[in-house]
Amino acid sequence: MTIRSPLAPAAFPDLPEIAGVTRRVARARYKDWDRCDLTYIELTPGTTVAGVFTRNICCSSEVELGREQVRRGTARALIVNAGNSNAFTGYRGRTAVEAIMAQVADHLGCAAGDVFVSSTGVIGVPLPKDKARAGVAAALTAKPCSWEVAAETIGTTDTFAKGAAASAIVGGRTVHVAGIAKGSGMIAPDMATMLGYIFTDAAVAPALLQEMLREAAGGTFNAITVDSDTSTSDTVLLFATGQAGHAPLAARDDPGADALYAAIRQVALDLAHQVVRDGEGASKFIEVQVTRAVSDDSAKRVALAIANSPLVKTAIAGEDANWGRVVMAVGKAGEPADRDRLAIRFGDHWVAKDGLAVDGYDEAPVAAHLKGRDIRIGADLGLGEGRATVWTCDLTHGYISINADYRS
Amino acid sequence: MTIRSPLAPAAFPDLPEIAGVTRRVARARYKDWDRCDLTYIELTPGTTVAGVFTRNICCSSEVELGREQVRRGTARALIVNAGNSNAFTGYRGRTAVEAIMAQVADHLGCAAGDVFVSSTGVIGVPLPKDKARAGVAAALTAKPCSWEVAAETIGTTDTFAKGAAASAIVGGRTVHVAGIAKGSGMIAPDMATMLGYIFTDAAVAPALLQEMLREAAGGTFNAITVDSDTSTSDTVLLFATGQAGHAPLAARDDPGADALYAAIRQVALDLAHQVVRDGEGASKFIEVQVTRAVSDDSAKRVALAIANSPLVKTAIAGEDANWGRVVMAVGKAGEPADRDRLAIRFGDHWVAKDGLAVDGYDEAPVAAHLKGRDIRIGADLGLGEGRATVWTCDLTHGYISINADYRS
Numbered sequence: 001m002t003i004r005s006p007l008a009p010a011a012f013p014d015l016p017e018i019a020g021v022t023r024r025v026a027r028a029r030y031k032d033w034d035r036c037d038l039t040y041i042e043l044t045p046g047t048t049v050a051g052v053f054t055r056n057i058c059c060s061s062e063v064e065l066g067r068e069q070v071r072r073g074t075a076r077a078l079i080v081n082a083g084n085s086n087a088f089t090g091y092r093g094r095t096a097v098e099a100i101m102a103q104v105a106d107h108l109g110c111a112a113g114d115v116f117v118s119s120t121g122v123i124g125v126p127l128p129k130d131k132a133r134a135g136v137a138a139a140l141t142a143k144p145c146s147w148e149v150a151a152e153t154i155g156t157t158d159t160f161a162k163g164a165a166a167s168a169i170v171g172g173r174t175v176h177v178a179g180i181a182k183g184s185g186m187i188a189p190d191m192a193t194m195l196g197y198i199f200t201d202a203a204v205a206p207a208l209l210q211e212m213l214r215e216a217a218g219g220t221f222n223a224i225t226v227d228s229d230t231s232t233s234d235t236v237l238l239f240a241t242g243q244a245g246h247a248p249l250a251a252r253d254d255p256g257a258d259a260l261y262a263a264i265r266q267v268a269l270d271l272a273h274q275v276v277r278d279g280e281g282a283s284k285f286i287e288v289q290v291t292r293a294v295s296d297d298s299a300k301r302v303a304l305a306i307a308n309s310p311l312v313k314t315a316i317a318g319e320d321a322n323w324g325r326v327v328m329a330v331g332k333a334g335e336p337a338d339r340d341r342l343a344i345r346f347g348d349h350w351v352a353k354d355g356l357a358v359d360g361y362d363e364a365p366v367a368a369h370l371k372g373r374d375i376r377i378g379a380d381l382g383l384g385e386g387r388a389t390v391w392t393c394d395l396t397h398g399y400i401s402i403n404a405d406y407r408s
Numbered sequence: 409m410t411i412r413s414p415l416a417p418a419a420f421p422d423l424p425e426i427a428g429v430t431r432r433v434a435r436a437r438y439k440d441w442d443r444c445d446l447t448y449i450e451l452t453p454g455t456t457v458a459g460v461f462t463r464n465i466c467c468s469s470e471v472e473l474g475r476e477q478v479r480r481g482t483a484r485a486l487i488v489n490a491g492n493s494n495a496f497t498g499y500r501g502r503t504a505v506e507a508i509m510a511q512v513a514d515h516l517g518c519a520a521g522d523v524f525v526s527s528t529g530v531i532g533v534p535l536p537k538d539k540a541r542a543g544v545a546a547a548l549t550a551k552p553c554s555w556e557v558a559a560e561t562i563g564t565t566d567t568f569a570k571g572a573a574a575s576a577i578v579g580g581r582t583v584h585v586a587g588i589a590k591g592s593g594m595i596a597p598d599m600a601t602m603l604g605y606i607f608t609d610a611a612v613a614p615a616l617l618q619e620m621l622r623e624a625a626g627g628t629f630n631a632i633t634v635d636s637d638t639s640t641s642d643t644v645l646l647f648a649t650g651q652a653g654h655a656p657l658a659a660r661d662d663p664g665a666d667a668l669y670a671a672i673r674q675v676a677l678d679l680a681h682q683v684v685r686d687g688e689g690a691s692k693f694i695e696v697q698v699t700r701a702v703s704d705d706s707a708k709r710v711a712l713a714i715a716n717s718p719l720v721k722t723a724i725a726g727e728d729a730n731w732g733r734v735v736m737a738v739g740k741a742g743e744p745a746d747r748d749r750l751a752i753r754f755g756d757h758w759v760a761k762d763g764l765a766v767d768g769y770d771e772a773p774v775a776a777h778l779k780g781r782d783i784r785i786g787a788d789l790g791l792g793e794g795r796a797t798v799w800t801c802d803l804t805h806g807y808i809s810i811n812a813d814y815r816s
Contacts, residue, residue: 058739058747088735090748090764123732124765227718229733230740310635310718310803314811324531325637327496331466332638339466340498356498357532395718397808403722404804 007277007285007373007393008160015147015165015178018199020044020241023150024142028135030083030121030128036153038132039080040139041197042108047241048203049075049116050210052217054234060087061094062117065101066235069113073206075239076114077104078197079136080154082182083121084128085193087232092126100132107140118235120182120193121156151180154195157402158182158278164270166263168202170256171246175202177263181271183278196221196236196271202260203242205250212252212261213238220268223300223390225307226279227399238264276391281398284316286375286391293386298335300388305333306377313395316377319370321363323351330379341382346370415685415693415781415801416568423555423573423586426607428452428649431558432550436543438491438529438536444561445490446540448547449605450516455649456611457483457524458618460625462642468495469502470525471641473509477521481614483647484522485512486605487544488562490590491529492536493601495640504535508544515548526643528590528601529564559588562603565810566590567686572678574671576610578664579654583610585671589679591686604629604644604679610668611650613658620660620669621646628676631708631798633715634687635807646672684799689806692724694783694799701794706743708796713741714785721803724785727778729771731759738787749790754778 021043025036051070053063069075079100086093097119101112108115119127151161162181167174183194204212213236221236242248249257277285288307293299306312309329315322323344330337340355347369350358369375375394428451433444459478461471477483487508494501505527509520516522527535559569570589575582591602612620621644629644650656657665685693696715701707714720717737723730731752738745748763755777758766777783783802 055742056736056739057741057745058735058750088732088747088760088763088765090762123735124760229717229719229736232736232739309637310807311637311811314808317808318812320812324496327466327531328464328637328640331464331640333465334463337465339496342466352496352532354498355496357496394812395808396812397805399718400722400725400803400805400808403719404726404728404802 003159005159005278005282007282009274012148012151012161013163013165015163016176018176018178018241019201019243020047021199022144023147024139025145025149025153026135026138026142028081028131030081030131037082038135038139039150039153040136041078041150043075043077043239044241044243045076047075047239048073048206048209050206050213050238052213052236054231056230056232058088058232060085060119060233061097062086062119063233063235065097066116069116070210072113074114075116076108076110078116078237079104080195081119081127081132082154082156084119084125085121085123085233086119086127087123089124089126096127096129096132099129100136103133103136116237118195118233120195120233123232147178147180154180155182160278162271162274164267166266168259168263170202170244170249170260173244173246175200175244175246175260177267179267179271181275183275193231193233194221194275198238198264198267200240200264201244202240203244203246203248204240205248208249208251208257209238209240212264216261216265216268220265220272224272224276225304225390225392226276273391276393279393280402281396282393283396284373284375284394286316286377286393287389288377288392289389291378291380291387292383293381294336294384295386296388299386300390302330302333302335302337302379302381303388303390305329306379307390307392310395313392316370316375317394317396321346321351321366321370326377326379336383337381338383343380343382345378347376411567413567413686413690415690417682420556420559420569421571421573423571424584426584426586426649427609427651428455429607430552431555432547433553433557433561434543434546434550436489436539438489438539446543446547447488447558447561448544449486449558451484451647452649452651453484455483455647456481456614456617458614458621458646460621460644462639464638464640466496466640468493468527468641469505470494470527471643473505474524474643477524478618480521482522483524484516484518486524486645487512488603489527489535489540490562490564492527492533493529493531493641494527494535495531497532497534500534504537504540507537508540511541511544524645526603526641528603528641531640555586555588562588563590570679570682572675574674576664576667576671578610578652578657578668581652581654583608583652583654583668585675587675587679589683591683601639601641602629602683606646606672606675608648608672609652610648611652611654611656612648613656616657616659616665617646617648620672624669624673624676628673628680632680632684633712633798633800634684681799684801687801688810689804690801691804692781692783692802694724694785694801695797696785696800697797699786699788699795700791701789702744702792703794704796707794708798710738710741710743710745710787710789711796711798713737714787715798715800718803721800724778724783725802725804729754729759729774729778734785734787744791745789746791751788751790753786755784
């Protein structure tokens with residue numbers, strides 16, 4: 001890993017063991033490097049699964065297959081390849097994934113559809129079957145490893161390993177939720193990708209698990225942006241091993257379901273924030289909150305227009321209270337807005353209200369807020385009850401250096 | 409003006425005089441600078457006008473008023489203020505514009521609605537009425553100036569003056585079309601804006617003029633992007649003085665209308681390209697052509713997704729044939745596409761076809777193309793007959809320096 005992001009947490013957190021989850025790693029040597037790059041996570045029989053995937057139409061075979069597998073609702077294993085995304089590789093890419101699924105299924109004596117595969121890294125090069133086969137064989141028999149080692153092994157251009165945990169009480173039992181993620185680095189000629197895997201020992205029917213993950217992702221993994229670009233491989237999977245010993249949850253109003261959902265959402269939010277904190281070249285973590293839009297969906301589109309604006313992101317990098325750029329971004333979102341009701345704040349300091357700079361605007365506290373690492377931008381549209389919060393990072397020379405300063 | 413863009417033309421072109429158009433400039437001193445910053449263009453009685461404006465909802469009073477004025481269809485004068493955009497300034501901003509309109513209308517003895525005003529520069533600060541009044545008074549009586557001086561005077565952070573011309577035969581007469589533009593610089597704490605003004609001595613009914621401008625803008629001013637951000641003040645006006653002596657054109661199938669349209673479109677395209685060539689930090693001019701989409705509109709959305717992708721733009725800056733990023737951008741556009749039919753080219757060299765890298769891909773000619781200043785990217789979707797071309801520039805350290813490397 002390269003120089004640790006200045007926005008990284010101090011250390012990898014303590015994650016609880018999740019009964020029914022065993023991690024192993026191995027060297028497949030997908031690139032010319034000496035590090036583990038293949039992660040194998042074995043899941044106990046009876047594990048249920050949910051997934052959300054990139055909406056990029058040019059997605060990888062892993063994503064296509066994953067979408068089908070999630071419909072079956074059960075899982076026994078996860079393989080994550082680092083160094084080759086296997087995207088845009090046609091039928092050869094697909095058969096490489098199917099070969100991995102068959103190899104692991106043989107070992108576990110399960111259906112191939114219970115074996116999930118993700119790959120990130122170079123695109124356009126079919127995953128080398130021989131390296132994958134040897135790597136998987138080594139991983140199947142490797143000794144179990146820690147969460148931190150697994151989190152490091154799924155990473156590619158990440159500058160720190162990402163993990164998060166939470167717990168809840170369900171049916172009188174403490175259930176645990178632990179997750180790891182990778183993203184969002186990008187380096188020649190790799191493709192950035194966000195991968196997230198969340199594990200719980202709760203017992204949850206697949207349909208409910210899917211409902212919980214979809215809802216949680218909306219305000220977490222789907223509310224972050226680094227550069228507005230959408231990977232061809234983005235994947236978040238949620239596995240429930242059912243080992244906690246409570247009666248299985250099947251509906252959202254079952255007792256304990258809300259508590260479990262809250263724990264899952266907390267882990268998803270923590271991981272999503274860590275991905276932004278590892279954004280390429282990031283020097284500031286930015287929260288954009290839009291309030292009083294005509295609807296929550298409208299608020300989110302406005303918030304993303306602000307968060308994706310290169311001019312807003314460079315202003316924050318420059319610690320410049322350039323609220324005009326925020327106004328511009330609100331106006332270009334294509335959502336209902338009224339210039340003369342709009343109010344903008346940095347931190348807790350309102351800089352513009354009712355379509356005008358505030359009277360007696362004092363830039364000193366605003367400037368002080370912008371010198372910090374955690375920046376908050378607010379836009380109040382004054383129209384309705386819709387609200388949304390998204391997160392991004394600033395746009396710096398570091399981003400250009402990572403993505404342009406090389407020749408392939 | 410700062411260091412001239414490396415993509416600038418060698419010199420300002422020779423523009424023909426347009427009968428009925430007189431240019432004058434003056435110092436309003438909207439900023440603490442010693443340069444002309446107020447342009448006054450007088451138009452002979454009978455001049456018709458058409459306009460297209462920013463779709464940014466948070467637009468300036470100038471844009472709001474301009475939209476109303478264009479519906480009247482006639483024009484006698486244009487005032488362009490440089491250094492203050494007058495955007496997000498509420499009623500005070502609006503009364504400042506109305507005062508200018510009244511002052512010029514008094515001088516010419518025309519309706520206030522025949523006086524068009526544009527402003528670009530600092531936002532959030534109402535246009536100072538006293539400076540505007542004195543500047544307009546000086547401009548009204550200044551001696552006429554050249555196209556080049558007017559083009560320089562409307563500029564703010566432009567690194568070169570932008571002009572273009574063309575001609576056509578209408579009703580046996582040669583009609584001339586000349587245009588000037590400004591954009592797309594941005595510097596603390598100003599807001600970038602594209603302004604374009606096109607003048608012809610042809611005689612054209614307002615409705616037809618509007619139809620021609622709207623159609624021409626679609627493939628020119630509305631087919632360029634620097635950073636995906638949309639100004640609150642973008643304006644293009646087309647004035648027809650009717651002095652060429654041919655029978656007025658009223659319908660698109662009138663003889664000569666097509667020739668005039670072609671000349672207008674040529675000037676619009678030339679000016680639009682010059683705006684991109686002055687894009688902040690630009691080192692490469694990029695043409696993105698999408699073919700065989702399901703429709704022209706769909707092709708344009710895909711082309712803009714490619715042109716606005718920070719990862720594509722940084723790859724071009726790095727002279728990197730990273731076609732995977734183009735694939736990613738096609739896939740994220742949200743338009744119909746089929747990964748396994750997609751083909752990508754740089755210059756005339758296909759690098760991927762049918763969802764795969766081409767067999768025996770030779771990177772040498774692609775690398776040679778990418779070392780040039782004029783880059784062409786093609787994406788063939790293989791689905792239908794839709795096609796579109798858009799233009800952008802690369803994303804470099806220069807962009808970050810201009811937009812982030814300062815403190816306000």
